[in-house]
Amino acid sequence: MTPMIDIGPVDAIPLRGSRSVTLDGQNIAVFRTGDDRIFALVNRCPHKHGPLSEGIIHGHAVACPLHNWRISLETGEALGADKGCTPTVAVQVEAGRILLAAPIRVAA
Amino acid sequence: MDLQTGLEPALLVDGDGDLALATRPDRRHLVVIGNGMAGCRAVEELLARDGGNWRVTIFGAEPHVNYNRIMLSPVLAGEKSFDEIVINPRDWYDDNAIDLVTSDPVIAIDRDARTVISRSGRTVGYDRLLIATGSDPFIIPVPGHDLPGVISFRDMNDVDTMLAASAAGGSAVVIGGGLLGLEAAHGLALRGMQVTVLHLMPTLMERQLDEAAGWLLKSALEARGQVVLTGADTAAIYGEGRVEGVRLKDGREIPASLVVMAVGIRPAVKLARECGLAVGRGIQVDDHMVTSDANVLAVGECVEHDGQVYGLVAPLWDMCRSLADGLIGTTNPYRGSVTSTKLKVSGIDVFSAGDFSGGEGCEDIVLRDAARGIYKRVVLRADRVIGAVLYGDTADGSWYFDLLKKGTDIADLRDVLIYGQAFAAGGGPADPSAAVAALPADAEICGCNGVTKGQVVDCIEAGAASLDAVRQTCKASASCGSCTGLVETLLALTLGADAVESGPKTMCGCTSFGHDDVRREIVAQGMRSIPEVMQLLHWSTPDGCSSCRPALNYYLLCAAPGEYRDDQQSRFVNERLHANIQKDGTYSVVPRMWGGLTNPRELRAIADVVEKYEAPMVKVTGGQRLDIFGIKKEDLTAVWADLNAAGMVSGHAYGKALRTVKTCVGSEWCRFGTQDSTGLGVTIERLSWGSWMPHKFKIAVSGCPRNCAEATIKDFGIICVDSGYELHVGGNGGIKVRVTDLLCKVTTEAEVLEHCAAFIQLYREKARYLERTAPWIERVGLGYIQDCLLTDPAERVALAERFHHSQSFSQDDPWQQRVAGSDADLHQQLEPAE
Ligand code: SRM
Ligand SMILES: Cc1cc2nc3c(=O)[nH]c(=O)nc-3n(C[C@H](O)[C@H](O)[C@H](O)COP(=O)(O)OP(=O)(O)OC[C@H]3O[C@@H](n4cnc5c(N)ncnc54)[C@H](O)[C@@H]3O)c2cc1C
Ligand code: SF4
Ligand code: FES
Numbered sequence: 012m013t014p015m016i017d018i019g020p021v022d023a024i025p026l027r028g029s030r031s032v033t034l035d036g037q038n039i040a041v042f043r044t045g046d047d048r049i050f051a052l053v054n055r056c057p058h059k060h061g062p063l064s065e066g067i068i069h070g071h072a073v074a075c076p077l078h079n080w081r082i083s084l085e086t087g088e089a090l091g092a093d094k095g096c097t098p099t100v101a102v103q104v105e106a107g108r109i110l111l112a113a114p115i116r117v118a119a
Numbered sequence: 120m121d122l123q124t125g126l127e128p129a130l131l132v133d134g135d136g137d138l139a140l141a142t143r144p145d146r147r148h149l150v151v152i153g154n155g156m157a158g159c160r161a162v163e164e165l166l167a168r169d170g171g172n173w174r175v176t177i178f179g180a181e182p183h184v185n186y187n188r189i190m191l192s193p194v195l196a197g198e199k200s201f202d203e204i205v206i207n208p209r210d211w212y213d214d215n216a217i218d219l220v221t222s223d224p225v226i227a228i229d230r231d232a233r234t235v236i237s238r239s240g241r242t243v244g245y246d247r248l249l250i251a252t253g254s255d256p257f258i259i260p261v262p263g264h265d266l267p268g269v270i271s272f273r274d275m276n277d278v279d280t281m282l283a284a285s286a287a288g289g290s291a292v293v294i295g296g297g298l299l300g301l302e303a304a305h306g307l308a309l310r311g312m313q314v315t316v317l318h319l320m321p322t323l324m325e326r327q328l329d330e331a332a333g334w335l336l337k338s339a340l341e342a343r344g345q346v347v348l349t350g351a352d353t354a355a356i357y358g359e360g361r362v363e364g365v366r367l368k369d370g371r372e373i374p375a376s377l378v379v380m381a382v383g384i385r386p387a388v389k390l391a392r393e394c395g396l397a398v399g400r401g402i403q404v405d406d407h408m409v410t411s412d413a414n415v416l417a418v419g420e421c422v423e424h425d426g427q428v429y430g431l432v433a434p435l436w437d438m439c440r441s442l443a444d445g446l447i448g449t450t451n452p453y454r455g456s457v458t459s460t461k462l463k464v465s466g467i468d469v470f471s472a473g474d475f476s477g478g479e480g481c482e483d484i485v486l487r488d489a490a491r492g493i494y495k496r497v498v499l500r501a502d503r504v505i506g507a508v509l510y511g512d513t514a515d516g517s518w519y520f521d522l523l524k525k526g527t528d529i530a531d532l533r534d535v536l537i538y539g540q541a542f543a544a545g546g547g548p549a550d551p552s553a554a555v556a557a558l559p560a561d562a563e564i565c566g567c568n569g570v571t572k573g574q575v576v577d578c579i580e581a582g583a584a585s586l587d588a589v590r591q592t593c594k595a596s597a598s599c600g601s602c603t604g605l606v607e608t609l610l611a612l613t614l615g616a617d618a619v620e621s622g623p624k625t626m627c628g629c630t631s632f633g634h635d636d637v638r639r640e641i642v643a644q645g646m647r648s649i650p651e652v653m654q655l656l657h658w659s660t661p662d663g664c665s666s667c668r669p670a671l672n673y674y675l676l677c678a679a680p681g682e683y684r685d686d687q688q689s690r691f692v693n694e695r696l697h698a699n700i701q702k703d704g705t706y707s708v709v710p711r712m713w714g715g716l717t718n719p720r721e722l723r724a725i726a727d728v729v730e731k732y733e734a735p736m737v738k739v740t741g742g743q744r745l746d747i748f749g750i751k752k753e754d755l756t757a758v759w760a761d762l763n764a765a766g767m768v769s770g771h772a773y774g775k776a777l778r779t780v781k782t783c784v785g786s787e788w789c790r791f792g793t794q795d796s797t798g799l800g801v802t803i804e805r806l807s808w809g810s811w812m813p814h815k816f817k818i819a820v821s822g823c824p825r826n827c828a829e830a831t832i833k834d835f836g837i838i839c840v841d842s843g844y845e846l847h848v849g850g851n852g853g854i855k856v857r858v859t860d861l862l863c864k865v866t867t868e869a870e871v872l873e874h875c876a877a878f879i880q881l882y883r884e885k886a887r888y889l890e891r892t893a894p895w896i897e898r899v900g901l902g903y904i905q906d907c908l909l910t911d912p913a914e915r916v917a918l919a920e921r922f923h924h925s926q927s928f929s930q931d932d933p934w935q936q937r938v939a940g941s942d943a944d945l946h947q948q949l950e951p952a953e
Contacts, residue, residue, distance in 0.1 A: 016951045016952070017951065017952040018949045018950070018951050018952070019949045019950065019952070022319070023944060023949060024944075025687075025688070025944075026320060026321065026325065026688075027688045028688065030944065030947075030948065030949045031948050031949070032948055032949035032950070032951065033948060034951060041949060044476060045329070045330070045476060045662070046474070046475070046476030047325065047326060048476070059702065060703075060704070061702075061704065062700075062704035062752075065692040065695075065696070065700060065704075065752075066692070067665050067688070067691070067692075068688075069664070069665065070476055070479065070481070071476060071479065072479060074665060076691075076692040076700050077700065077702060083479055085479075090479055105400070106400070109949075111951075
């Protein structure tokens with residue numbers, strides 16, 4: 012089993028908010044959606060590398076703060092007419108703590 | 120115990136002399152830990168299938184026979200007595216020769232010896248063991264959590280404690296605004312206590328309800344006299360010897376003689392973990408409720424099945440059927456459950472089921488009826504119902520839940536689905552237009568304004584060819600908008616679909632109202648929150664979109680300064696972080712330089728910041744100040760602290776707000792200067808900084824008509840002349856250059872300030888969100904502005920005063936607030952634990 016790294020309590024992220032964390036030099040954006048689910052993506056927009064952790068979160072998607080591409084939190088794919096994909100990071104919640112897969116298992 | 124059946128003694132290895140009579144020696148012995156809802160139901164299911172082959176011993180920690188835990192809420196509320204909620208009375212245990220051991224919890228399981236040991240020292244052997252220990256309430260470990268008077272809400276004992284406390288009257292605090300907490304609060308309020316509910320999240324029952332329904336629920340509870348504090352983080356419970364109150368992290372204190380913690384439950388897995396069974400979040404079981412030990416089963420809230428744990432009873436019934444079938448060797452795998460929730464607070468109807476987070480591929484159908492306090496939302500994906508939230512009218516909850524569980528294709532029902540089962544069953548796919556055509560002329564169309572169908576048709580025939588025209592003439596659909604669809608249908612029926620004129624643009628796809636209508640109603644109806652606006656104006660989406668949320672946030676802020684609490688999640692990143700995001704994800708920082716003036720202390724502080732934080736660039740902006748580039752998000756607060764220390768505050772270069780007041784040298788130095796343009800610019804900037812506006816706002820003051828400060832392309836421009844000051848408005852140097860219009864000429868600085876404040880306030884109150892002064896003035900005309908500002912001095916003074924009032928709440932430097940620790944987590948990364 013991949014070891015999971017505890018990066019803090021779920022409550023550290025507001026609903027419809029997001030925080031980032033750096034693991035092995037890789038910046039990861041961790042999102043908490045309105046329905047209280049946690050997702051993680053490499054913190055880099057497929058367009059021009061905008062920090063997705065700063066976007067406005069809507070349903071299970073985030074709008075990139077730079078040029079407003081919408082990225083699916085589930086798949087990392089750009090939604091709508093835009094094309095591109097950001098790697099997702101395996102994440103899991105246990106007893107109110109957020110666990111990220113490490114070494115980061117970046118799924119395409 | 121039934122002496123008549125001639126049962127043999129039970130296998131009491133070490134008892135207290137209370138010999139239970141047991142069964143034939145070949146009967147297998149089932150020992151159950153937990154005399155609760157799941158444990159007893161499992162026994163019932165087993166006895167119904169195969170009673171002859173089992174004898175049963177049940178251990179219960181509570182002193183009672185098995186009762187319906189759900190009904191503790193009605194008992195607390197005084198609607199039921201304990202006797203009425205008993206599920207299995209004594210007779211049931213006796214008739215089925217079940218040995219019930221009450222008030223004696225099991226404290227250990229020996230799986231090798233196949234025995235359990237109770238607190239009083241009983242050791243009982245088993246062939247099969249069933250663990251049905253339910254959940255433990257979660258207690259937040261804040262200081263004072265163990266004071267007398269702090270309780271949870273889980274069993275009859277808790278209810279008795281609450282009843283005793285409420286008999287003495289006084290105040291109670293309920294921590295947790297979920298299902299349990301709200302039912303506790305309701306019961307205590309009915310028992311005469313003054314109740315405050317503290318909820319950490321921004322909306323109540325956020326796991327079951329969306330923002331819209333959560334807001335309705337909060338309003339209803341407040342109307343009943345409960346105090347509901349959302350976003351309330353408990354710091355401590357205080358009191359000498361027993362609880363006296365609760366202190367929040369923001370320092371507020373709420374006195375209370377009783378504190379009920381209802382913040383969540385954890386599966387009770389201690390026994391299972393200690394005896395080495397596989398435990399995740401709950402005791403892990405297979406599809407027949409068998410744990411990692413084939414002789415040990417588990418059921419109820421204490422189990423984890425397929426990664427899921429449950430906190431409601433419906434799943435328990437399915438689990439118990441699979442368990443009993445498994446025990447007698449029949450295959451009937453449990454496959455997990457979809458759950459639905461109802462709040463048991465009389466007079467408040469709330470229902471939710473399934474997934475209502477929305478998102479890609481999902482479609483929302485929303486129906487709001489403000490007059491009747493109804494909100495209904497059904498979430499669809501690929502023509503299937505996947506979630507539903509109902510407030511105010513929950514009659515169709517079970518119908519939606521059934522469609523959801525069965526995965527019914529609702530394509531044919533889609534148009535009428537939201538009106539409920541009775542309507543949908545009313546004969547084939549309904550044609551809304553035919554239904555409207557069939558209405559009699561005296562049928563009421565608009566309930567708010569009492570307008571009949573006949574009146575609407577008359578008004579259309581008299582020339583009102585658009586929704587907006589109808590709204591303006593006969594007022595139908597002008598207030599809450601819930602009859603907009605009816606009016607549109609009447610327009611199409613009366614004029615033919617092609618002849619209907621489209622009105623002014625709506626705010627966005629979420630509403631049929633334009634910006635001006637929304638603002639007017641916010642003020643007229645005294646609305647105070649985004650969910651309130653959405654409910655009262657019949658938003659067609661559950662929580663708006665990224666264009667209406669920031670606009671509503673601004674309109675509310677403008678309408679109720681000092682009262683409305685800004686919603687950070689409705690702000691774009693720059694306004695959330697008080698800095699401008701750059702293409703590489705770093706930020707630029709622009710401190711205010713009043714009127715373009717600076718001094719060695721400020722320049723030194725800026726130079727120090729540039730070096731200390733290795734800012735790659737510092738630049739003079741087109742707005743007469745310095746911009747420090749390439750600051751990392753984590754460094755922002757430290758940079759601000761350094762700039763604050765030198766007396767500098769945020770320049771709002773990122774906001775829909777006052778940006779800069781450009782000045783020229785003026786009469787102090789310039790040989791042509793007629794007035795002190797520099798000093799006046801500084802005074803104006805001190806007056807107007809910090810204010811949120813529909814869009815960015817720029818001011819300039821030039822000391823003479825040579826206009827070196829470019830005042831004639833600013834939102835508000837002042838040209839000083841010998842005889843006084845020319846005031847110019849509506850200029851723009853951006854994408855479409857527009858030269859200002861001359862508003863008027865005044866003679867004193869005091870008049871300049873009054874006109875400036877009044878103009879800004881007029882713009883703040885009347886312009887649409889994201890409309891700069893130039894397009895605003897083009898739209899409403901200079902004459903309108905002059906009417907408002909110049910005809911009646913009293914009106915101008917009133918506008919200026921409203922601006923000053925609003926400024927008294929907004930001239931807090933947002934940087935300093937962040938430095939002092941507000942919203943600190945917005946600036947920090949998460950840290951991996953060691
Ligand atoms: C920094 C600055 C350029 C500079 O180095 O001089 C600047 C930088 C930006 N301007 Fe500007 N504008 C700057 C002065 C101006 C001026 C000149 C002025 O204020 O006298 C104008 C024309 C005057 C006017 O606004 O009427 C100007 C007209 C714009 C416009 C077009 C506005 C319009 O109404 O058409 C935009 C786009 C927008 O706002 O949507 C814009 C947008 C921007 C943004 C915010 C673009 C963006 O969305 O990221 C740039 C932010 C860069 C950053 O991160 O700091 N900037 N911008 C100037 C900051 C002034 C300050 O001290 O705050
Ligand atoms: C106030 C309230 C209102 C609720 N309202 C609803 C509702 O409206 N709808 C809904 O679906 N659900 C509701 N629930 C949840 C529902 O009651 C539970 O899901 C259900 O009771 C779980 O059954 P269970 O048998 O797993 O646990 P329980 O019913 O809690 O039974 C577990 C029993 O095991 C006993 N026990 C624990 N450890 C030991 C031990 N070591 N030895 C002996 N005995 C032990 C406990 O004392 C308890 O009696 C409500 C719960 C509460 C508290
Ligand atoms: S002119 Fe364009 S490129 Fe230059 S700062 Fe303004 S927005 Fe950016
Ligand atoms: S970098 Fe994300 S949209 Fe351009």
